[in-house]
Amino acid sequence: METTAAPLLQPPNIKQLADSPDLHFIPSNYVHSSNDPADSSATDPGELNSIPVIDFSQLTSGDPHRRSIAIHHLSKACQDWGFFMVVNHGIPENLMKAVIDSTHEFFNLPEEDKREYAGKQVLDPIRCGTSFNASKENVFFWRDYLKVFVHPHFYSPTKPQGYRDIISEYCEKIREVAKKLLGGISESLGLEENFLDKALDLKSGLQIFVGNYYPSCPQPELTMGMPPHSDHGLLTLLIQNQVSGLQVQYQGKWINVNALPNSLLVNSGDHLEIFSNGKYKSNMHRAVVNNKVTRISIATAHGPSLETIVSPASPLIEKENSPAAYIPMKYRDYLELQQSNQLDGKSCLERLKISRN
Ligand SMILES: O=C(O)CCC(=O)C(=O)O
Ligand SMILES: [Fe+2]
Numbered sequence: 001m002e003t004t005a006a007p008l009l010q011p012p013n014i015k016q017l018a019d020s021p022d023l024h025f026i027p028s029n030y031v032h033s034s035n036d037p038a039d040s041s042a043t044d045p046g047e048l049n050s051i052p053v054i055d056f057s058q059l060t061s062g063d064p065h066r067r068s069i070a071i072h073h074l075s076k077a078c079q080d081w082g083f084f085m086v087v088n089h090g091i092p093e094n095l096m097k098a099v100i101d102s103t104h105e106f107f108n109l110p111e112e113d114k115r116e117y118a119g120k121q122v123l124d125p126i127r128c129g130t131s132f133n134a135s136k137e138n139v140f141f142w143r144d145y146l147k148v149f150v151h152p153h154f155y156s157p158t159k160p161q162g163y164r165d166i167i168s169e170y171c172e173k174i175r176e177v178a179k180k181l182l183g184g185i186s187e188s189l190g191l192e193e194n195f196l197d198k199a200l201d202l203k204s205g206l207q208i209f210v211g212n213y214y215p216s217c218p219q220p221e222l223t224m225g226m227p228p229h230s231d232h233g234l235l236t237l238l239i240q241n242q243v244s245g246l247q248v249q250y251q252g253k254w255i256n257v258n259a260l261p262n263s264l265l266v267n268s269g270d271h272l273e274i275f276s277n278g279k280y281k282s283n284m285h286r287a288v289v290n291n292k293v294t295r296i297s298i299a300t301a302h303g304p305s306l307e308t309i310v311s312p313a314s315p316l317i318e319k320e321n322s323p324a325a326y327i328p329m330k331y332r333d334y335l336e337l338q339q340s341n342q343l344d345g346k347s348c349l350e351r352l353k354i355s356r357n
Contacts, residue, residue, distance in 0.1 A: 013114075013130045014144050015107055018215035030140050030223045040221055040288040042247045042254035049250055051257065052077035054266075056177065057088040059184050067184075074181070075188035078268055078276075082230075082283030083248045085263040086181070086237075091173050093262055099170040100241045103211040104296050105160040107144055113159050117146070122339035123332070125149040126157060132226065132343045142289045143225045144213040151175060151207035152305070167209055171300060175207055177264065178235050178302040185235075189276055191315060196275065199313060200234070200304035206331070207302055208233075214245060214287065214295040225287035225295070229343045232335055233269040233303030240265075243295040249284040270334070270349045271303060274326045277312035284345065306332040327352045 011017075011029070045051050052073060059070035077084035106114075120127035126148050131140040149155050150171040156164040179202065186196035196202070214225040225245060238246070246257040246265060259265055273282040289295065304310055311328035329352055338348040 010119075010134050011130055011140050013111070014140075014142055015213065015215060016111070018142075018217065024218050026142075026217060026219045026223055029138065030142060031219075032139055032222070032224055032227075040224065040247075042256045042288075044256050044258065049253075049255060051248075051255070052081055052084040053260065053263075054084050054086045054181075055088050056086050056090070056180070060180055071184050071188045074184050078185060078188070078272070078280040081248070081250055082268040082273075082281050083250075083257075083285070084266050085257075085260050086177070086266055087260055087263050089177050089264055091170075091177065091264070095166070095170055095173070096239050096262065098166045099298055100239065100296050102160055102163045102166050103146065103298060104213070104241070104294070106146060106157060106163060106211065107213040107296075109159055117157065122336055125153070125155040133339070133341065136340075136342050141226055142214055142217050142220075142223045143287070146209075146211040146213075148209045149206065150209045150300075152204045170298075171207060171209055174237050174264075174300050175302065178207075178237055178300070181235060181266065182302070185272070185280070189279065189313070189316065190319065191313065195313070195315075196234075200271075200275065200310065201308050202302075202304065204305035205303060206233070206306055206335075207300060210299040210301065212287070212295075212297045212299065214289045214297075216291050216293055217289045218291060220289045220291050223289065225289045227343050228284050228286045228345050230273075230282035230284055230346045230349065231267050231269040231299075231301055232271065232331075232338050232348075233301045234272045234275070236267040236269060236299050236301045238265040238267070238297055238299045240297040241295065243290070243293055245287045245289060245295045246297070247286050247288060254286070269301070269303070270338075270346070271310050271331065273349065274310050274352065275313050277316050277322065278325045279316070282346065282349065303335070304331045306330075306335070310334070323354075323356070325354055325356075327354060 117128045128146040183193040247254045267283045270282045312324045
């Protein structure tokens with residue numbers, strides 16, 4: 001006879017927990033063990049570890065000299081950090097604010113309005129939930145999320161009113177920025193500007209809109225909003241409600257990201273690492289919480305089309321005469337693998353690495 005394991009008890013949304021009156025201590029199943037990853041301390045950037053800044057207007061100016069400077073900066077940022085801030089990107093400030101505010105409103109909707117998107121499969125186009133993958137975790141994260149597939153087919157929750165139009169406009173604009181950054185990155189690898197676009201079928205590329213909700217927490221140092229991880233896909237572009245919380249790893253140390261006003265915070269993802277054959281490492285990052293205010297972040301992930309089999313770019317292997325360091329894998333399969341397990345550093349990418357010992 002077949003037996004099925006009893007499902008783990010699902011926690012309530014973090015919003016419900018954080019809103020409960022007289023919450024002075026967090027439940028033990030939100031406390032992460034002392035060595036990892038709850039040690040949320042990090043240093044601020046200084047002169048020797050200042051986070052790279054890319055001037056988007058330089059990249060798109062049409063002046064070849066200015067563009068080549070921007071591409072050089074992109075190349076260095078991708079090699080050293082896998083993370084950079086983008087300024088002068090042209091996305092209107094009021095649109096960024098509208099997308100953050102309306103996402104906050106989404107999380108404030110009555111539970112029954114959000115329920116229709118809860119408990120879905122990882123490739124369902126709209127889903128919301130708490131922690132990262134609560135059905136697989138024993139210790140939870142101080143976070144609720146909303147994930148929406150917005151390209152190549154556009155979906156959107158129906159509430160709050162006007163949300164659909166705001167998400168649609170924001171995602172279209174941010175996709176254009178991502179596309180131009182990826183064109184620059186393609187060139188920075190010594191390839192044609194549109195090589196990456198064509199090789200990874202970006203016209204049908206997957207774009208996922210992720211809203212993250214981190215309410216204030218009475219014991220922020222004991223828990224985490226998101227554990228250390230790298231993102232799937234090529235580039236994730238993130239904005240936030242002027243509340244810090246993102247930390248990135250640089251030379252083995254955690255660095256607080258103090259965002260420049262109106263900047264986009266950009267992480268390189270696992271598929272850029274694979275495509276570049278390891279030249280551009282995907283960035284490890286995490287999110288910490290605080291005891292004062294709710295933090296909202298909007299991460300937009302940009303990947304190849306779901307059916308693309310991603311492997312190291314062939315000209316890089318031939319030109320540089322370096323063997324492929326990653327096993328090819330369909331993006332859809334990778335996404336499913338990463339999203340249906342616990343989020344654990346770069347463990348998913350590690351499975352594809354070819355060791356040459
Ligand atoms: O909220 C943040 O700053 C990080 C979010 C994040 O890493 C993600 O959604 O993948
Ligand atoms: Fe992330």
